[in-house]
Amino acid sequence: MAIRLPRTEVLIVGAGWTGLTAAYELANAGRKCVVLERGGFRHEVPDLQSPEMHDELKYGQRYKLMMDTQRNTLSFRNNTSETALPMRRLGSFLPGEGLGGAGVHWNGQLWRPLPSDLRIRSHYTERYGAASIPPDLTIQDWGVSYDELEPHFDFFEKICGTGGKVGNLRGKKTPGGNPFEGPRSNPYPNPPMKQTLSMKLFEDAARKEGFNPFPMPSANVTQRYVNPYGAVLHPCTYCGYCERFGCGYFAKADPIICVYDWIKDNPNFELRTNATVMRVNKAPDGKSATGVTYVGKDGRSYEQPADMVLLCAYGLWNVHLMLLSQIGEPYNSETGTGTVGRNYAYQTLSSNRVFFNGRHKFNPFMGAGALGTVCDDMNGDNFDHSGLGFVGGGYISVTQTNGRPIENMPIPAKTKTWGAEFKTAARQNYNSTLSVSLHGSSMTTRGNYLDLDPTYTDDLGRPLLRMTFDFPENDKAMSKHCTAQARRIAEAMDGDLVESAERATSHYSVVPYQTTHNTGGAIMGIDPTTSAVNRYCQAWGQHNVFVFGACLFPQNIGYNPTGTVMGLAYWTINAIKNDYLGSPRPLMGGAR
Amino acid sequence: MIRNETQQPHRRGKIAIIGNRRKFLLSVGAVAILANTSVWGMGSDVAVQCIYFTPAEAVKLAALADRIIPRDEWPSASEAGVVSYIDFQLASDWGHGQGLFQQGPHLRGTDQQGYQLSHTPRELYRLALGHAALRGFESLTVAEQDRIIGECAANRLSLGDIPGIVFFTALRQNVVEGYFSDPIHGGNLDFSGWRMVGFPGAHAYYLTDVDRFNMSYDRAPSGVASRAGKPAAGPIIMRGQR
Numbered sequence: 058m059a060i061r062l063p064r065t066e067v068l069i070v071g072a073g074w075t076g077l078t079a080a081y082e083l084a085n086a087g088r089k090c091v092v093l094e095r096g097g098f099r100h101e102v103p104d105l106q107s108p109e110m111h112d113e114l115k116y117g118q119r120y121k122l123m124m125d126t127q128r129n130t131l132s133f134r135n136n137t138s139e140t141a142l143p144m145r146r147l148g149s150f151l152p153g154e155g156l157g158g159a160g161v162h163w164n165g166q167l168w169r170p171l172p173s174d175l176r177i178r179s180h181y182t183e184r185y186g187a188a189s190i191p192p193d194l195t196i197q198d199w200g201v202s203y204d205e206l207e208p209h210f211d212f213f214e215k216i217c218g219t220g221g222k223v224g225n226l227r228g229k230k231t232p233g234g235n236p237f238e239g240p241r242s243n244p245y246p247n248p249p250m251k252q253t254l255s256m257k258l259f260e261d262a263a264r265k266e267g268f269n270p271f272p273m274p275s276a277n278v279t280q281r282y283v284n285p286y287g288a289v290l291h292p293c294t295y296c297g298y299c300e301r302f303g304c305g306y307f308a309k310a311d312p313i314i315c316v317y318d319w320i321k322d323n324p325n326f327e328l329r330t331n332a333t334v335m336r337v338n339k340a341p342d343g344k345s346a347t348g349v350t351y352v353g354k355d356g357r358s359y360e361q362p363a364d365m366v367l368l369c370a371y372g373l374w375n376v377h378l379m380l381l382s383q384i385g386e387p388y389n390s391e392t393g394t395g396t397v398g399r400n401y402a403y404q405t406l407s408s409n410r411v412f413f414n415g416r417h418k419f420n421p422f423m424g425a426g427a428l429g430t431v432c433d434d435m436n437g438d439n440f441d442h443s444g445l446g447f448v449g450g451g452y453i454s455v456t457q458t459n460g461r462p463i464e465n466m467p468i469p470a471k472t473k474t475w476g477a478e479f480k481t482a483a484r485q486n487y488n489s490t491l492s493v494s495l496h497g498s499s500m501t502t503r504g505n506y507l508d509l510d511p512t513y514t515d516d517l518g519r520p521l522l523r524m525t526f527d528f529p530e531n532d533k534a535m536s537k538h539c540t541a542q543a544r545r546i547a548e549a550m551d552g553d554l555v556e557s558a559e560r561a562t563s564h565y566s567v568v569p570y571q572t573t574h575n576t577g578g579a580i581m582g583i584d585p586t587t588s589a590v591n592r593y594c595q596a597w598g599q600h601n602v603f604v605f606g607a608c609l610f611p612q613n614i615g616y617n618p619t620g621t622v623m624g625l626a627y628w629t630i631n632a633i634k635n636d637y638l639g640s641p642r643p644l645m646g647g648a649r
Numbered sequence: 650m651i652r653n654e655t656q657q658p659h660r661r662g663k664i665a666i667i668g669n670r671r672k673f674l675l676s677v678g679a680v681a682i683l684a685n686t687s688v689w690g691m692g693s694d695v696a697v698q699c700i701y702f703t704p705a706e707a708v709k710l711a712a713l714a715d716r717i718i719p720r721d722e723w724p725s726a727s728e729a730g731v732v733s734y735i736d737f738q739l740a741s742d743w744g745h746g747q748g749l750f751q752q753g754p755h756l757r758g759t760d761q762q763g764y765q766l767s768h769t770p771r772e773l774y775r776l777a778l779g780h781a782a783l784r785g786f787e788s789l790t791v792a793e794q795d796r797i798i799g800e801c802a803a804n805r806l807s808l809g810d811i812p813g814i815v816f817f818t819a820l821r822q823n824v825v826e827g828y829f830s831d832p833i834h835g836g837n838l839d840f841s842g843w844r845m846v847g848f849p850g851a852h853a854y855y856l857t858d859v860d861r862f863n864m865s866y867d868r869a870p871s872g873v874a875s876r877a878g879k880p881a882a883g884p885i886i887m888r889g890q891r
Contacts, residue, residue, distance in 0.1 A: 108873045111851035114830035119743060130750045142758040142765055145750040296853030309818055328772040418863045422848055423855035462829040462848050475717045475802070475821055476795065484723075487846040513752055566761035 059350050059358040063311035065091040068349055068363035069333045070378065073158020074619065075605035076369030077316040077640035078216075081286065082630045084325035088638070091361060092334040093351055095370075096124075096155030101314055105161070105303030107296070108292075113461040116303045121146050124154040124371075125486065127514040129372065131522040136504060137390060141511050141523045149566065151301065152371040152572040159371060159573060160312040160619075164300040164426030164458060165217050165276030168616035168622065169210045171437040172239040173205035177612065180438060181448055190448055195501045197613045200583040200592035201628065204240045209627035210620060211242050214274075218282035218290045220247040221274035222451045235271050235431070236441040246281045250293070255419045256430040257493040259455035260475045262549035268432040273454060274620075275427030276310040284310075286319040297459040299426030309426065327579050329353070335518065337366050337382035337602065346384075352517060365601040365633075365641075368579075372608030373482055376507050376578035377522040379604075384596050385579075385589045388506050390525070396589040398507040400522065400577040400598075402613040405451065405497035405532045407540040407559040410467055413489040420488065421460030429456030432546070435539045436615040437498070446519045447534040451497030451615035453543040462487065470556055493547040495539050499576070499613040502529045507578045528561040536561040574618050578609040581625075583645070585617045591645040593632040594625060598641045603629055666783045686878050697732050700740040701771060706778045712787035715889040716794050717824040723845045726824050734827030734836030735774070744771040755766070766811065770819065778806035778814045843870040 067083050069076045072094035093596045099105070115121050122149070132141035153159030176198045180192050190196065193615065221246040224234025241640040250273035252260075262272040277293040283288065293308040307314055320326045321627040331354035338360070348362035357373040365600040368375040379385055379397045388399035433439055459465065467490040468474070468482040510523040528536075536559045547555045560571060581604075582588025594609055596602040605626050614621065628638040637644060699707050714726035714735075726732075746769035755767045759827050768776060770871055777783065786794060800806035801813030808816055813818065827836030831851065837843060850870035858864055871875035 107853050108851040108871075111853055112831050112833070112873050114826055114834050118784070118826060118830075125746055125748065127746065133762055135759065139759065140756060142756055142762045143750045143752065145764050146748060148763060211844075251860040253859055257862065292856065293857040294853055295855040298853065399844065405800050418865065420855075420858070420864060420866050423859040423866075428859075460848055462842065462846055463826050464831075466825070466846075475798070477719050477721060480718055480721060484845055487848075512754070515766075564759075564761050566763070568761070568763045578752070 059360040060457040061360045062362070064348075064362040064364070065089045066364045067367065068361055068365070069093070069097075069367045070349065071370035071374075072156050072312070072317070072328060072330075073369065073370075073371070074160040074312045074316075074623060076158075076367070077312045078623070078626055079318065079605065080326055080370060081316050081320040081365050082634065084320055084323045086634050087325065089325050090122065090327065091363070092328045093328070093334055093349070093361070094156060094330045095333040095625055096330065098153045098328075099161075099303075099313075100328045101303065101307060103303055106305040107298075108113050110302055110305050111296065113463050113641050116298075117461055118412060118463055120151060120301070122146055122153060122155070122301070122303060124152045128471075129521075130452060131524050132510040132513050133524045133526070135525070135527040135564050137525060138482065141510055141525070143521065144567045148568045149571050150575055152373065152573065156317065156328070157311050157313040161303045162301050163311075163532055163619060164617075165309050166427040166429075166617040167274045167276045167607065168219055168613045168620045169215060170203070170240060170616060170621050171237065171439070172370055174614045175199040175201060175203055175206075175295050177448065181442070184438065185442060188386070189442065191446070193450070193502050193529065194449065194531055195221070195489035197361050197582060197587060198385065199611055200581055200588070201625070206243060206624040206628055207239070209631070210624040212285070212622040212627055213620065215246050216284050216286065216315050216431050216623075217276035217548045218247050218278040218284055219245050219274055219276050219310075220249050220272075221245040222249050222272055224271060227621045233271060235433050237433045237436065245274065247282055249350070250275050250277060250425060250428050251295070252280055252430070253419065253423070253428065253457045254417060255457050256428070258417075258491070258550050259493065259546065260430050262546045263340070263430075263453075265549050265631070266545050268434045268453070268546060270430050270432050273429035273431045273456065275425070277425040277427050278308050278310065284315055285294070286316060288315045288319060288393040290314070293425050295423050295425050295428065297422045297424040297461065299424070334378060335367075335380060335519070339382070339384075339599065345597060346599050350521050353577050367603050368606065370606045372578065372606040373507070373575050375604055375606055375608045379579055379589065380507075380509050381519055384599055384602055390504055390506050393503055394586075394588065396580070396585070398578050399587075399589070400501040400580050400611055401507045401526060402499040402501050402610065403506050403565070404499050404572045404574040404613055405495075405528065405536050405561050406544070406561045406571055407495040407497070407536055407561070408495040409540065409544045409547035409558065410556045411491050411547050411550050412469060412486055412554040412556075412608065414465070414553040415485060415489050416553075417489045419435070419457070419491060421457055421465065424457045424459045426458050427456075428458065429454045435495070435542050435626060445534070445538060447531045447538070449500055449532070449535050449615060450536070450539050451495045453539070453546065454494055454496065455491055456494070458558070460487070467492075470555060470558075492544050493550075494616060495536065495543045496530065497536055497539060498616070500529055500531045501577060501612040505529070510529055513536065574607065574613065576607040576613040576618060579604050579608040580611045581609045582611060591643075593631040593637075595632075595637075595644050595645045597643070599643060603633065605629065678868055686794055693699050697736070699733075699736045701744065702732070702736050702739075707736065708787050709778050709783060709877065710735060710774070712794065713783075713798065713820060714824045714827075716791070716798050717821055718828055723730040724841050725774040726828055728838070729828050730832075730838040731824050731827035734834055736798050736831070736833045738823065738826075745769055764815065766815065768811070773811060773816070774821060777808045777811055780811075782808055819847050820884070831874075833872060840870040840872070
């Protein structure tokens with residue numbers, strides 16, 4: 058029997074960017090918040106300090122900051138004709154665990170979506186006709202506009218002390234920034250990061266080829282900065298231990314230093330770590346949640362009653378909890394009905410390696426997670442899609458994030474990966490190779506989805522989440538087209554050899570690392586038959602359940618997700634604070 | 650340097666296995682790297698005290714690892730401590746399956762579904778090294794050794810229920826890890842892997858250098874516990890070691 062605890066007003070599942078931010082805002086609005094985090098407590102001091110943090114094996118290869126796949130994972134298959142098998146080790150993506158969640162080991166590449174991204178089906182239909190959208194795609198509008206989210210993007214960029222160059226200030230194009238971006242109400246709070254040789258070569262080649270390069274927006278802070286919550290951030294040292302690592306320098310914005318430290322002493326805030334939520338409990342009529350049941354540090358079961366429940370776990374696990382708790386109708390891929398698990402998407406990546414064979418010294422170990430130069434010319438609908446037969450695109454960039462040698466030892470594809478040949482090639486190319494990458498969108502189809510596995514369970518006896526995913530034809534065509542454009546820039550860099558490699562030329566695999574940008578499964582929208590939550594990210598059937606994270610994305614954009622995730626988070630928090638709390642109810646009609 | 654003179658180094662003379670399982674039991678908690686690294690590349694011996702491997706396994710692994718990263722003007726894998734490194738790893742939580750979801754049924758999957766065997770890393774190595782296909786591997790010619798590794802890499806050879814590619818992938822990954830990870834883990838002796846490619850290691854301040862184009866960066870590497878030329882005092886004890 059679960060031990061019943063005293064009631065709280067707000068119960069938050071997960072202590073990452075979205076959960077801690079919701080707690081900050083609602084605790085300061087006078088609401089009692091309890092945050093349940095399945096991982097442990099950790100903090101910049103002492104847990105993320107150098108030199109101990111600068112251990113590639115421990116953090117970069119053994120994933121000490123990530124979720125524990127020995128206890129809980131998901132199962133995976135490419136399509137429904139296969140039997141899904143457990144992802145027995147982390148590989149393709151790296152969800153976090155512990156205070157701060159994946160926000161501790163992110164890179165800090167902080168983007169907004171394009172205005173047209175958020176109304177993709179309407180946009181393509183208006184510009185090219187409905188027939189321009191491949192019929193197997195289940196892409197849809199988000200139900201929220203860029204203009205509605207803009208103040209929230211702007212605020213989160215200030216929370217992170219983001220560095221960058223504005224390209225569109227209140228509708229006026231400004232040189233040096235991204236000419237394709239939506240209008241910004243303010244410039245970035247900090248200047249962009251420094252420029253490496255690799256970035257300079259890319260910038261020059263891109264200009265020569267007619268592209269519009271600009272510095273990548275970065276949450277690796279470039280000067281001393283105080284954020285709106287009071288956090289003091291320090292200049293990035295370009296240490297080269299960013300993605301997969303925590304930042305001991307208070308230089309990479311993360312949820313611990315930017316949010317947690319500024320709410321932890323508020324009497325309305327309580328954090329419980331090592332607390333795994335088993336399910337959201339529903340009222341007998343099923344029309345609201347009554348709280349959650351969780352397993353605590355002591356291994357015992359607790360029932361935590363609450364007035365409202367915010368699902369702020371990593372997107373995949375929000376979907377898992379909704380399926381386990383029957384929040385919304387599970388998606389059925391055969392009939393195409395149901396919504397929870399629908400429209401799972403990922404990211405479509407490719408690279409064009411340029412080998413300079415010792416003619417340059419890039420010193421790749423001098424790096425930062427968001428140190429890069431970007432062209433947005435091939436992203437979204439920034440280029441003419443007439444007759445191309447696909448939707449979407451991606452940004453093209455050169456980044457210099459790290460030179461950690463286990464992970465990064467570029468050798469030409471024809472070189473043997475072992476033996477004397479490998480060793481010679483490793484020496485020769487380590488310091489003189491760069492990659493012109495495509496970070497592409499991921500469109501949704503009926504056959505790519507999430508549900509519960511019929512066979513495998515986690516350590517608490519719950520069915521694993523089951524992922525069924527392969528690269529859609531649309532994204533293969535997008536990758537081919539946009540990678541060829543990226544290759545033009547790579548070839549203009551005067552290297553000795555250019556090698557292209559696309560992920561989406563064959564089946565998606567959970568083995569090689571690609572990116573931790575899993576999206577969809579609990580998507581937002583304005584139609585309860587095609588979205589799991591409404592445009593305020595409120596569950597259609599249970600008005601006191603709100604969902605956060607990239608699981609809300611109806612399909613994935615060509616950008617890193619955190620900026621969009623947090624824009625949506627503040628949008629939802631705003632609706633809760635200014636509308637819902639005064640009159641708890643479904644914020645949109647159409648509840649089933 | 651401690652050597653057990655009763656134990657003959659294998660015939661290529663690069664590695665001496667010290668002690669036996671019983672001696673290992675006495676040395677838990679103070680696992681020392683015992684290596685003469687000052688003259689690597691000159692036919693030096695590297696002594697390895699194993700926690701997990703038997704001497705016969707360690708000799709075989711050294712021969713395998715030295716085909717993944719052979720000696721040239723820089724040390725071979727075993728000369729750089731890779732055998733000790735892998736032994737430490739297999740003795741650690743990771744070797745026992747930390748981070749590995751072990752629930753059955755263990756079915757054969759597609760390549761895209763990744764590792765699906767029931768073996769933990771330590772079991773995988775024991776089974777593979779003990780398989781008949783690798784019998785006497787350390788005594789073969791280099792060409793014969795390369796042929797066997799190549800058969801594994803091409804997945805034309807299986808070691809019992811272990812597909813060759815699975816063993817090759819694990820071996821190559823672990824050898825590269827041992828060659829290029831921080832010396833606190835037992836490999837990368839004398840920072841040789843890092844010096845070979847010019848990686849400064851755990852050093853982390855490049856604010857004034859990151860935008861200096863084509864800069865020759867020749868700072869001696871530093872690790873979590875020591876700097877090149879300044880070895881850590883006393884035996885290195887792995888934190889969290891079982």
